[in-house]
Amino acid sequence: MSINYPKSIENLIKQFSSLPSVGRKTAERYVFHLLKQKPEQIKLFAKYLHDLPNNFKTCSKCLSLSEENPCSICSDKNRNDKIICIISNFQDLLAIESTKKYNGKYFILGGLINPIENIGPDKLNIKLLVKEINSKLKTLPEIEIILALSPTMEGETTSLYLQKILKNPKIKLSKLAQGLSTGMSLEYVDENTLANALKFRGIIK
Ligand SMILES: [Zn+2]
Structure with a gap:
């Protein structure tokens, strides 16, 4: 026994x-x-x-974890409203904030597309993202969206999907610069590398 x-x-x-x-x-x-x-x-x-x-509450604008709603970043008047950095999760937000080189806003997708684990675009916060972007475009002539997703297969798949659905002449899409090791999750990238990847981000269109 x-x-x-x-x-x-x-x-x-x-x-x-x-x-x-x-x-x-x-x-x-x-x-x-x-x-x-x-x-x-x-x-x-x-x-x-x-x-x-x-x-903890979830910020209703960017879906970040916060003790207030909207979060301190969304309600900060000194941050650039014309740039939205799209990230997978809260840890990635912390990683980018720790570089102290980014002064725009964020949006948290809540994951990455992963067909193997049955995570399709419908499981991510994409509807809310589109709603947020549309509401910004009502008052701003142009916005920049930075796709700051990990350079993994899932990150690339998600970037390609977002590039398709965010096609709009009023949206300037950019992507973190190459130089991040392929396959590495963003939250583990060191601050300098991440700061450079942000600074030298490439315009997709
Ligand atoms: Zn927020």
């Missing part, structure tokens, strides 16, 4: 295993590490997890 973990431990192991890049063995290590902590420490950890859904 095999001995199983008590249910409360097994439940936690399953939760940790569902995190990206965490396998069952690592999940077990996390749980046993937690078990060795003081009860107050475990309670604090649990509290932060418990509060997570309540403390």
Whole structure:
């Protein structure tokens, strides 16, 4: 007869295993590490997890995580309203902000097109993106859209799709400069490389 973990431990192991890049063995290590902590420490950890859904809102304009809606970037009058940088997720926003070389606005797609994992354009925030762009074009004669997606197969597929649907004489489309290592996720690119890729971005049309 095999001995199983008590249910409360097994439940936690399953939760940790569902995190990206965490396998069952690592999940077990996390749980046993937690078990060795003081009860107050475990309670604090649990509290932060418990509060997570309540403390964050999604900005209704750019879909960034924020404590306010609209977020501090969307409501910042000193930022250039004529440039929108399209990124896959919040970590990419942080990566670009950390370069301190970008002063426009953002839009978070919420993922990348990935046919293997059955993620099509309908699973991304594209409807809202088009709505945001159209509302900007009502007051601005021209806008620039920077496609700042990771140089991976999924990023390229998504860029091509967006180039098709954002065809409009009032939209100047640009793309991060080459020089980023192919296959690398944007959030892991170092600040200087990312700052240069932004500075030397290429106009698509
Ligand atoms: Zn926002």
